[in-house]
Amino acid sequence: MASPYARELEIAQLAVQRAAILTKRVFHEKAKGTVSKDDASPVTIGDFGAQALIIAALRANFPGDAIVAEEEAAQLRSDDKLREPIWGLVRDTKLEDDAAERLLGGGVKDVDDLLEVLDLGRSPGGRKGRVWTIDPIDGTKGFLRGGQYALALALLEDGDVKVGVLGCPNLPVDDEAPLAADIGANQTDAEGRGVIFSAVVGQGATSRPLGTGGLAQGKRIKMKEVTDMASASFCESVESCHSNQSEAAQIAQRLGITKPSVRMDSQAKYGSIARGAGDIYLRLPTSKTYQEKIWDHAAGDLIVREAGGQVTDTKGQRLDFGVGRTLATNSGVIAAPAAVHGRVLEVVQEVLGLK
Ligand SMILES: Nc1ncnc2c1ncn2[C@@H]1O[C@H](COP(=O)(O)O)[C@@H](OP(=O)(O)O)[C@H]1O
Ligand SMILES: [Mg+2]
Ligand SMILES: [Mg+2]
Ligand SMILES: [Mg+2]
Helix, strand or coil: CCCCCHHHHHHHHHHHHHHHHHHHHHHCCCCCCCEECCCCCEECHHHHHHHHHHHHHHHHHCCCCEEEECCCCHHHHCCHHHHHHHHHHHHHCCCCCHHHHHHHCCCCCCHHHHHHHHHHHECCCCCCCEEEEEEEEECHHHHHHCCCCEEEEEEEECCEEEEEEEEEEEEECCCCCCCCCCCCCCCCCCCCEEEEEEEECCCCEEEEECCCCCCCCCEECCCCCCCCHHHCCEEECCCCCCCCHHHHHHHHHHHCCCCCCEECCCCHHHHHHHCCCCCEEEECCCCCCCCCEHHHCHHHHHHHHHCCEEEECCCCCCCCCCCCCECCCCCCEEEEEHHHHHHHHHHHHHHCCCC
């Protein structure tokens, strides 16, 4: 008998792989069709196109499942200048391997279907049933800056993450490659770059080359053991408005961490610590009102936990993906090897005044 979630995993990986062909094309274009959303955050034709391709694959393979996706069609309905290039990209993007493309299935018929597909991602989420979360480009600011970004897809069942897939086109394929100081800036997806991290609950986490054809063999990944805090470092956001960097510096100092933080955009942080290239991912709230989005964390949370890590918020609670489109009951994120998570949490709570 096939292992649980085998089909969901395969379809999710192929969907991410195909959508990454599209985002890589946009990454190399000077004009990325960037517009501002209501909350002033950027979105590009790459975000819309990748989301459409991923949802089309889910619609074809798992028609009964709900979908919580970051983007929606509203802006495109009134803007054909934006809509047309997205449609062109979606229409023309296929996996190089015909058999894999057939297996994935799920095309977008025309421009109207494109808008319809994008809006299939407006489920409110919740505690019941199967819900896919999609972040078509996580780290859009990194994508625009030429840094790291990720395509994130996860399956929740009754609020728990069962399958997580992260495509990271600009990370090295090699799990052993240490995090270079410039990992967060001036990136390419040239030869030797592009990795898919995946996890299924209870089955461990893997990495494999992202590629453009069909899926390569996966390799087991594991977090690095941190025996001595002095040799560890934090992975943090590049954007100081996404995570409080001065509090992180105080926490590092109290823990005896001397190395500078590695700053990179997107859930590439979760993937990097899951494969032992980095150590500890900290995300500290910058405001009392911001609620983290489930698509920003679902895939990364499972991949780190299946690689031997522990993921909680700053209160020490597991991330709860069953309360809706946001992590309304959580505050910040601490992802670390299980053996040191408790110590990091303790110091986070001291510095944040939570104990
Ligand atoms: N004030 C805030 N605090 C924390 N995260 C925020 C934020 N404003 C936006 N974000 C989220 O931060 C994500 C990027 O995280 P990171 O800084 O780790 O790269 C964004 O995802 P998108 O780029 O998909 O919009 C966005 O959802
Ligand atoms: Mg966004
Ligand atoms: Mg995101
Ligand atoms: Mg996004």
